[in-house]
Amino acid sequence: MAGWSSSCLQHIRQQLSRALHTEARTPSSTSRALDLIRSQPNQYVIASIAGKKYLLAPKDLLTVPRLTDVRVGDVLSLSQIHEVGSREYTLRGSPDIPTSHISVEATVVEHTKGKMEHIFKKKRRKGYERTIPHKQTYTRLRIGPIHVRSQEQASLSSS
């Protein structure tokens, strides 16, 4: 009984301390929001690559349909970043966040193919049957660090 009440008190104390540490109100400017996001240990981005949205973190290995105009070892800069967030804060762009505020790079690690699939086609009562072997082509990208820039850094880089 005594153990239960002390753990309950500890739980309440943890919740209060977490609430006191984090800013509950919305930040006044984009720069302040980015500072809040950068202050936390881990960030994620939601970005579009080749028309599809992915939730990405640094060091992730992303598999997309084969990108034909890119070579292994090339570094791509993600241009369509819709959202950046951390544990307690999220910044959503409309529709994108400018690259001056957020920059994420992805390195092309390899061009591969998937496992062999055998596509079976048949039209019944017509004597038509085909088996088509097929390997889907993919490109694998390694996501680099997420660079969250404040307004001063953005203005310095633009000037």
Add this chain to the structure above:
Amino acid sequence: MSSSSRLIAPLTKPVFRAQLCSKQANGHIAFVPQVRKLVFEYSQNWSSSTNTRTYLKNNLQNLARANPHVEIVVRQRANRQPIVRGLYLNDKEKVIPLNGFEVTGIENKVQLLLDSSGTKIKSLKRRTVESTTQSARGIWSGLHDTPFQI
């Protein structure tokens, strides 16, 4: 009396040695190309190696210049079909026979070896994002007091 007050098990969280190893992230900061060596084996006598010999005479030097990280070896192997072997940093090998291909076909197969990482071919349909980092927002759990860590 003294034995009852002594602790039986340590109160520290167990540390499993797998979590102490660093996770590989090739390309995160620096990219290391995974292909290290290409070995071309051809026959001087057989006609199935004709296109391979043409490729080796005309295209190989440009290939070597364009890919300085790859060691390229050319070997004669009499009375056999022509092959190209790709050797990778994970000690895996990919062997592709070159009989029946024109010179452009041989170029495509060599490019396939250069683009690959040597890992086993798996189905990539459902493996979109492979992540080794903890999620930034954490995983909600109604059964845990503190946030659930993998």
